[in-house]
Amino acid sequence: MKSPCIGACESSGSMCVGCQRTTKEIAEWQSYSDAQRDQIMAEIKGETSSHECPVCQAKTQCDIQNGKSRCWCFDIDKRDSENVVKSGVCMCRKCLSALPIL
Numbered sequence: 001m002k003s004p005c006i007g008a009c010e011s012s013g014s015m016c017v018g019c020q021r022t023t024k025e026i027a028e029w030q031s032y033s034d035a036q037r038d039q040i041m042a043e044i045k046g047e048t049s050s051h052e053c054p055v056c057q058a059k060t061q062c063d064i065q066n067g068k069s070r071c072w073c074f075d076i077d078k079r080d081s082e083n084v085v086k087s088g089v090c091m092c093r094k095c096l097s098a099l100p101i102l
């Protein structure tokens with residue numbers, strides 16, 4: 001089965017620090033189609049993106065900007081983004097997962 005897991009799975013605030021999937025994505029991974037898995041992996045790798053991360057400028061994906069009603073970031077614990085640039089756009093998974101959990 002396709003998986004972005006790099007064997008460093010360690011959940012931190014409902015997000016894996018290794019493969020940057022949310023615990024919801026990991027839990028539901030087996031029920032996803034190959035197309036859904038490809039989509040999520042492409043988003044994690046920045047191959048499909050809606051904008052650039054305001055912190056590291058990496059390409060990242062916000063599902064809300066793509067017209068969906070919810071985003072992957074709804075599924076993780078709220079992070080302390082107090083000291084991070086307020087630009088109104090989402091950070092990438094990597095930057096978000098590095099922030100302290102509230």
Ligand SMILES: [Zn+2]
Nearest residue numbers: 053056092095
């Ligand atoms: Zn970033």
